[in-house]
Every structure is written in structure tokens, then in C-alpha cells.
Amino acid sequence: MSKVAANGGGGGNKDQIPVVVGGSSSSSGGGLRYPSNGKTIYHRPINRSKTTELSQASFAYLFSEMVSYAQRRVTGIQELEKRLNLQGHPIGLKLLDLLLIREPPRSQTRPLNIITLLHFLKNNLWTHLFGRQADKLEKSLNSEVPDQYMIYDNEPLVNAYVSVPREMNSLNCAAFVAGIIEGVCDGACFPATVTAHSVGGKEEGEMWPEKTVFVIAFQPEVLERESLIGKG
Amino acid sequence: MSYYFAIIGTQDNPLFEYEFGTSKQGGDGQPRFTEQARHLNQFILHSSLDIVEEVQWTNGQLYLKVIDKFFNNYISCFMTGSNTKFLLLHQPTAGPASSATGATTTSSSSSSRNSTSVGANPTSPQTEEAIKNFFTEVYENYTKAIMSPFYKVNMEIRSPIFRQRVAAAGRKYL
Amino acid sequence: MTIFSLIIINKAGGLIYNRSFHEGGLSKISTNDYLVLAGTFHGVHAITARLNPLPTNNRLSSSGTRPDPPSGLEILESENFRMQCFTTLTGIKFLLFSDTTQTNVDTIIRRVYEMYTDYVMKNPFYQLEMPVRCDLFERKLLSYIREMNSR
Numbered sequence: 001m002s003k004v005a006a007n008g009g010g011g012g013n014k015d016q017i018p019v020v021v022g023g024s025s026s027s028s029g030g031g032l033r034y035p036s037n038g039k040t041i042y043h044r045p046i047n048r049s050k051t052t053e054l055s056q057a058s059f060a061y062l063f064s065e066m067v068s069y070a071q072r073r074v075t076g077i078q079e080l081e082k083r084l085n086l087q088g089h090p091i092g093l094k095l096l097d098l099l100l101i102r103e104p105p106r107s108q109t110r111p112l113n114i115i116t117l118l119h120f121l122k123n124n125l126w127t128h129l130f131g132r133q134a135d136k137l138e139k140s141l142n143s144e145v146p147d148q149y150m151i152y153d154n155e156p157l158v159n160a161y162v163s164v165p166r167e168m169n170s171l172n173c174a175a176f177v178a179g180i181i182e183g184v185c186d187g188a189c190f191p192a193t194v195t196a197h198s199v200g201g202k203e204e205g206e207m208w209p210e211k212t213v214f215v216i217a218f219q220p221e222v223l224e225r226e227s228l229i230g231k232g
Numbered sequence: 233m234s235y236y237f238a239i240i241g242t243q244d245n246p247l248f249e250y251e252f253g254t255s256k257q258g259g260d261g262q263p264r265f266t267e268q269a270r271h272l273n274q275f276i277l278h279s280s281l282d283i284v285e286e287v288q289w290t291n292g293q294l295y296l297k298v299i300d301k302f303f304n305n306y307i308s309c310f311m312t313g314s315n316t317k318f319l320l321l322h323q324p325t326a327g328p329a330s331s332a333t334g335a336t337t338t339s340s341s342s343s344s345r346n347s348t349s350v351g352a353n354p355t356s357p358q359t360e361e362a363i364k365n366f367f368t369e370v371y372e373n374y375t376k377a378i379m380s381p382f383y384k385v386n387m388e389i390r391s392p393i394f395r396q397r398v399a400a401a402g403r404k405y406l
Numbered sequence: 407m408t409i410f411s412l413i414i415i416n417k418a419g420g421l422i423y424n425r426s427f428h429e430g431g432l433s434k435i436s437t438n439d440y441l442v443l444a445g446t447f448h449g450v451h452a453i454t455a456r457l458n459p460l461p462t463n464n465r466l467s468s469s470g471t472r473p474d475p476p477s478g479l480e481i482l483e484s485e486n487f488r489m490q491c492f493t494t495l496t497g498i499k500f501l502l503f504s505d506t507t508q509t510n511v512d513t514i515i516r517r518v519y520e521m522y523t524d525y526v527m528k529n530p531f532y533q534l535e536m537p538v539r540c541d542l543f544e545r546k547l548l549s550y551i552r553e554m555n556s557r
Binding site for chain 1: 242288289290292293294311312313314315371372373374375376377378379380384385391393394397
């Protein structure tokens with residue numbers, strides 16, 4: 001407000017300075033604020049071509065450092081998973097808008113119910129992050145926790161090179177991906193807790209030893225709203 | 233014709249504000265709100281948030297069109313995926329844009345009902361389309377703004393380039 | 407054609423990995439002996455690297471790339487087995503024991519090196535210079551060598 005008020009104050013003043021003159025002040029300032037060629041993120045196209053790929057090796061090294069960083073001064077596995085989750089959360093929040101804007105205008109809709117949201121996660125989010133869809137989507141059959149949903153990934157990309165030591169065998173570094181999912185859910189007004197668990201068998205000859213399930217537990221208010229919307 | 237545009241975060245907190253006037257039909261792009269109206273605008277805009285909350289769960293579209301009206305003030309809304317609201321207050325005027333009509337209590341839109349010019353009739357398809365284009369362009373720039381690693385959700389958007397881009401979108405479509 | 411075992415020695419001469427693949431069982435030596443063996447080999451390798459009778463040119467080559475370090479002992483062959491040594495640029499040694507008829511040892515040892523860079527170096531829980539305990543490395547290595555041995 002301050003900027004508008006400073007320039008536009010006193011409604012009767014007709015020859016006031018325009019609040020902002022577009023396109024003329026991008027070279028002012030300088031310093032660290034603008035890149036030397038004047039091209040900020042606002043000058044880049046938001047859509048990327050389908051062929052843009054990143055090196056998996058560089059991601060693996062980066063992720064390895066992220067895990068090491070999260071591991072500093074933690075007291076237990078739960079805290080470590082919590083930190084990995086927190087690293088992913090803002091990514092999810094921001095990805096939601098990016099993925100929506102990259103959708104073709106016709107299918108550009110906000111997820112309004114849990115099923116649409118889960119499909120958005122399974123298809124759009126997974127394709128964007130890992131280049132393929134998630135392997136399976138399930139609703140919990142356990143009658144004690146009827147409103148949990150599960151997304152299965154047979155071989156999570158983040159765990160491709162991670163061997164968890166035996167003494168920490170309950171840890172799954174895909175907690176980072178769980179954080180991204182949680183960010184998307186929170187951003188879309190579906191507050192949830194998302195956790196990652198290893199479910200691959202450790203025996204030899206196992207088809208998917210790294211199989212991971214992401215358990216999504218929505219807050220009660222989400223389910224309440226869901227039933228209200230369903231009626232209306 | 234004057235516009236008041238605001239971006240509202242998920243906690244109903246303002247993230248960005250911008251006032252401008254029409255650039256169509258010889259408009260000079262300057263807002264013509266009176267001092268009193270400028271304060272009132274904020275209240276009008278924020279009071280429409282209740283209606284946004286009702287509408288957002290019945291319509292999955294990003295652009296929710298005109299959702300609220302307070303005398304001669306029309307509020308158009310655009311919801312982003314992460315539940316940030318873009319709200320645009322527009323005030324149709326009977327005469328040309330230069331006539332300063334800041335008083336919010338005058339409702340004189342009936343005379344311009346048949347006009348096809350953007351802004352004159354706030355619910356005409358042309359106006360809706362123009363506002364939609366404006367919102368879509370702002371959304372693109374908003375998405376770029378939040379890509380900054382230093383930006384956290386619900387933070388005020390301070391980037392001067394973002395402001396320029398909003399201004400440019402306003403000139404282009406409204 | 408059989409691959410018997412693999413030993414990895416870090417740049418300080420410490421044994422960081424030791425695995426035998428032969429199903430019939432190999433003649434056993436104690437862990438302590440393995441450690442001594444690794445250290446001794448490290449010394450021998452260092453000596454052989456200095457034995458080069460030709461003068462070495464340590465300056466950068468004209469193409470600007472780093473010259474290969476003077477290589478030491480690479481192959482040790484006896485009537486019963488053959489040992490191939492591969493030294494990486496960072497000084498880690500891979501020793502592969504096979505029978506004398508084994509072919510393509512170069513390729514195999516390169517592939518093992520590749521697995522090491524993937525499943526050991528990219529693992530956030532591996533500490534440099536420490537013994538290798540990575541399930542994934544183990545699993546991939548075993549299945550690869552088994553495939554080689556069954557040819």
C-alpha cells in the first residue's frame with residue numbers, strides 16, 4: 001500500500017507521477033537485484049519443452065547432501081524424516097501452481113475432492129517429478145483408519161542409490177517426496193499428513209526391493225467438507 | 233473507470249495491491265478513486281472473501297467471474313491452485329473515464345447496460361473475457377514470483393518487476 | 407571362467423570391501439590377514455609405481471588434460487589364478503581375482519567401478535574411506551558377478 005499511497009495520494013492531484021511506468025525501470029537499481037543481462041525469471045517462458053531433462057547423477061549427489069544435511073544434530077529417525085519432509089513441503093506448495101498453469105486451459109481446474117486431488121498427484125505431479133506415473137493408488141481397507149489413502153511407487157527415484165544402514169532400517173528417505181505431496185495437499189486446502197514407508201521384501205529375488213508406500217492421512221475437516229460437498 | 237486489484241493470501245492477508253484506471257477508449261490509466269473510496273475499497277474487497285469461500289467449493293475453475301457486488305462496485309475473483317485469491321474491484325461509470333466518480337453509493341450503471349465497451353457492463357461476456365485475460369497474465373507472473381527460493385507462501389510480493397508486469401497486463405486488457 | 411573375489415582398498419591402504427563369489431568356497435584366511443594383505447599390496451603397488459625405468463613427464467599434457475598417474479602393478483598371474491588391479495584417479499584400488507581363463511576382466515572391473523560410484527558414492531550414509539556397507543551395492547554386484555560366472 002505504501003507505494004500507491006505515496007504517489008497517488010490526494011485524489012484531486014491530476015498531474016501526479018504515474019505509480020509505475022512499465023518496462024522502463026528494469027535497468028535501474030543494478031547490484032545483485034537484477035542479473036547483468038536484465039533477464040529476470042519474469043522474462044522467461046513458463047512452459048518448458050518436453051525434452052528438458054536433468055542429470056540423475058547430479059540430482060543423486062544433491063539429494064545425498066540434503067540427507068547428510070538433515071542428519072546433522074538429529075536425535076532420531078523420526079526427526080530426520082521430519083526434516084526431510086520439511087525440505088519437500090515448500091516445493092509441493094509451489095509446484096501446485098506451476099503444474100496448474102502448465103495444464104492446457106481446458107483442464108485447468110482446482111481439485112475439489114479427494115479423488116481428483118489423488119489423481120492429480122498420481123498423474124501430474126509424478127510425471128513432472130519422475131517422468132512416469134505412480135504405480136498404484138489405494139484406499140485403506142483397515143476399518144480403524146478408513147480415510148487413509150496410499151500411493152505406491154515401486155522404485156522411488158530418490159532412493160535409487162540410497163542404502164539405509166541396518167541400525168536405521170525404519171528410515172525411508174522418500175520422506176522428502178512425502179513432504180512434496182504434503183505441500184501439494186496443504187496448498188490445495190486438503191491439509192494432510194503424509195509419510196513414506198518401505199514395503200519391499202528384503203529377500204533375494206524380490207521384484208521391487210525398494211517399493212515404497214506414501215500414506216496420506218487427511219485432517220478430519222477435509223473429510224467433513226468432502227461429505228458436505230458430496231451432498232450438495 | 234478505475235480498478236483496484238489485490239492478491240490475498242491463504243490467511244486472508246494481503247500480498248499485493250495495485251490501483252489503476254482503464255487504458256481503453258482514451259483512458260489515461262490513472263485511478264480515479266476519491267480518498268475516501270480508496271479506503272473503502274479495501275473493506276469491500278475483503279468482505280467479498282466470505283463469498284469466495286462459498287463459491288470456491290462449487291466451481292473448480294480458476295476464474296470465478298463476478299462474485300460480489302456492493303452498490304456500483306463489482307468484484308471479480310480468480311483462485312490459484314494454492315488458494316491464493318486475485319480480486320479485482322471494478323466500478324463501471326456512465327460517462328467517459330475522465331469523469332471522476334469516486335462515490336461508491338451512486339449506482340448509475342443502468343444507462344450503460346447496452347454498451348459493449350470493456351468495463352461499462354461488468355457482467356457482459358466481453359468484460360468477463362478481458363478480466364480473465366488480465367487474471368491469466370497475472371497468474372503466470374505470480375507463479376514466476378513464487379518460484380523464487382526466497383519466497384515463502386503468504387509473503388508480500390515486493391518485486392518491482394512483478395508490479396510492472398501487472399501494470400502492463402492492466403494496460404493491455406482493461 | 408570364474409570370478410573368485412573382489413577386494414577394494416582405499417587410498418590409505420585400508421581394506422574397505424572384501425567379497426568372495428565362488429560358490430564352492432575358497433580357501434579361507436582370517437579377516438586380520440585380509441587387512442594385512444591389503445596393506446602389503448598397497449605398499450608393493452607404490453613400489454612398482456616408482457620402478458618405471460622411463461622418465462615420467464608430470465607436466466600437463468598439451469591437450470590440457472590431467473596425465474595418468476604412473477601406474478603400478480596391474481596384473482598378477484599365477485598358475486591357479488589371475489589378479490587384476492584397477493586404480494582410480496582418487497587412488498582407490500579394485501582387485502579382482504579370477505581364474506586364468508577369464509576374459510574381459512577390464513570390462514568387468516570397470517563395471518564394478520561404475521557400481522561403486524553409483525551405489526556407494528551417491529549413498530548419503532557412506533562415509534569416505536570407511537568400510538563399504540551398502541545393501542544396494544552388494545545386491546547389484548552379486549547379481550552382476552553371478553551373471554558373469556554363469557556364462
